[in-house]
Amino acid sequence: MAGVYIHIPFCKQTCSYCDFHFSTSLKSKEAFVSSLIHEIELQINYLGKDTIIQTIYFGGGTPSILSAAELDKIFKTLYKNFNISNNAEITLEANPDDLSSEKLQQLKQSPVNRLSIGIQSFFEDDLKLMNRAHSAVQAEKCIIKSQDAGFENITIDLIYGTPGLTNTNWKKNLAKVFSYGIPHLSSYSLTVEEKTPLESHIKKGKIKPVDEHQSAEQFLILMEETTKHGFEQYEISNFGKPGFHSQHNSNYWKGIKYLGLGPSAHSFDGNSRQWNVANNFRYIQSISENTIPAEKEILTTEQKFNEYMMIGLRTSTGISLEKVQTAFGEDYLNKLLAEAKNYMDCSKITLKSNHLVLTNSGKLIADRISSDFFV
Numbered sequence: 489m490a491g492v493y494i495h496i497p498f499c500k501q502t503c504s505y506c507d508f509h510f511s512t513s514l515k516s517k518e519a520f521v522s523s524l525i526h527e528i529e530l531q532i533n534y535l536g537k538d539t540i541i542q543t544i545y546f547g548g549g550t551p552s553i554l555s556a557a558e559l560d561k562i563f564k565t566l567y568k569n570f571n572i573s574n575n576a577e578i579t580l581e582a583n584p585d586d587l588s589s590e591k592l593q594q595l596k597q598s599p600v601n602r603l604s605i606g607i608q609s610f611f612e613d614d615l616k617l618m619n620r621a622h623s624a625v626q627a628e629k630c631i632i633k634s635q636d637a638g639f640e641n642i643t644i645d646l647i648y649g650t651p652g653l654t655n656t657n658w659k660k661n662l663a664k665v666f667s668y669g670i671p672h673l674s675s676y677s678l679t680v681e682e683k684t685p686l687e688s689h690i691k692k693g694k695i696k697p698v699d700e701h702q703s704a705e706q707f708l709i710l711m712e713e714t715t716k717h718g719f720e721q722y723e724i725s726n727f728g729k730p731g732f733h734s735q736h737n738s739n740y741w742k743g744i745k746y747l748g749l750g751p752s753a754h755s756f757d758g759n760s761r762q763w764n765v766a767n768n769f770r771y772i773q774s775i776s777e778n779t780i781p782a783e784k785e786i787l788t789t790e791q792k793f794n795e796y797m798m799i800g801l802r803t804s805t806g807i808s809l810e811k812v813q814t815a816f817g818e819d820y821l822n823k824l825l826a827e828a829k830n831y832m833d834c835s836k837i838t839l840k841s842n843h844l845v846l847t848n849s850g851k852l853i854a855d856r857i858s859s860d861f862f863v
């Protein structure tokens with residue numbers, strides 16, 4: 489079993505907080521699609537010939553920027569070259585301004601069966617601050633239109649901790665999710681990444697800095713409200729109704745191998761990780777020369793352990809002590825238990841069925857705890 493991730497490196501405009509790889513010039517879109525198709529053919533053996541593909545995820549960038557014909561070409565090549573499961577979860581990230589009724593009908597006729605919509609907020613002020621391409625009205629309309637088109641498996645993204653977002657408005661944002669019956673939510677606090685327009689606006693005093701305390705309060709509200717409405721927090725930032733957890737991301741967290749296609753996409757084969765160049769021109773150029781433009785690293789035992797600490801702790805399953813012992817040995821287990829004891833003593837971590845699991849207050853400092861577990 490394996491997954492495929494496809495990075496579509498184009499966006500209509502630059503969201504102020506974003507540090508993903510994308511270009512707002514669409515001039516090379518056609519050439520990119522041809523290169524992507526060629527990369528699929530070049531990477532046919534990466535996951536092993538008979539491996540069944542259980543999940544496909546179109547991320548970006550903005551995958552909904554692809555035309556129906558472009559998407560069709562990509563799917564034809566994927567199905568021709570890979571062994572894709574009949575019940576594969578196939579997710580496409582979409583921005584609200586792209587989701588016209590016509591576009592949704594086209595998507596419905598494609599193999600896409602899960603939509604991930606970048607709503608971020610239902611308030612105009614937040615959307616302006618983030619420089620999103622859509623309006624608050626479009627944010628709501630696209631949900632109704634997606635459901636009318638027959639999409640049931642919908643996830644939306646929401647951002648909290650935005651300067652100016654009150655707890656009352658944050659609760660209103662969450663109430664919209666519940667009122668539309670959306671079965672999955674990914675929610676992140678606004679982080680100020682280096683060299684983004686948001687960082688520059690804050691430095692110049694045009695926007696207030698992000699308030700850590702407000703962000704923590706809104707995270708607690710998020711956990712409380714989603715629990716009340718029947719969502720399971722199966723990963724720190726991911727909340728799903730039973731049966732609607734993201735299979736693609738869950739497989740990442742279980743360490744299942746995946747192939748990443750497109751500029752900046754990462755791949756993992758169980759032992760090594762590789763990542764394509766984050767540059768559209770160089771990607772297209774290299775693929776035209778039949779060369780995957782990737783750097784590769786073989787993961788050391790320490791790296792594998794640290795990754796397991798970071799990822800395992802973020803999931804509701806937690807860190808399996810049995811797995812630590814069998815995969816990494818007694819010394820790793822003893823060191824981990826010694827570090828974990830401090831956090832268990834102050835109720836940031838609990839021991840459940842031989843797994844170390846974060847409590848809600850522990851989730852607020854998850855990164856600090858996992859870095860203390862690193863070797």
Ligand code: SF4
Binds near residue numbers: 549
């Ligand atoms: S649409 Fe997504 S990828 Fe594009 S700039 Fe905005 S946040 Fe970044």
